[in-house]
């Protein structure tokens with residue numbers, strides 16, 4: 001069931017979209033902001049409000065990789081794997097990060113603190129390799145710097 005707050009925030013967006021379908025991604029983002037991820041049951045509740053089916057919403061979520069359909073860590077790490085970052089060492093950083101967290105890309109760390117996801121260019125190619133943790137951009141990464149940054153989020 002949507003909370004009163006979630007429902008209010010979604011309904012406040014109605015005037016800004018030509019159709020309820022057009023609002024669906026933002027509706028899922030609103031629910032995710034409050035819950036951390038979007039469950040099947042949450043899709044049903046959003047669908048009821050917007051007049052859409054779970055499969056309609058699930059299909060849209062599948063094309064938008066920032067809607068999390070399973071629980072994620074307290075902090076989400078977005079590691080850029082586009083060309084500039086790739087050339088500047090993203091694969092080594094990815095290996096270092098997954099070893100450090102004891103998990104694979106896309107999975108939540110055992111302590112529940114982090115989920116690391118690959119993402120396309122973050123627009124800071126001149127400071128590659130680059131990642132975001134939540135809303136914070138981190139530039140010119142290397143393994144030692146990455147370790148120090150992670151400590152700040154523990």
Ligand code: FES
Nearest residue numbers: 080085122124125
């Ligand atoms: S390729 Fe990584 S920020 Fe552009």
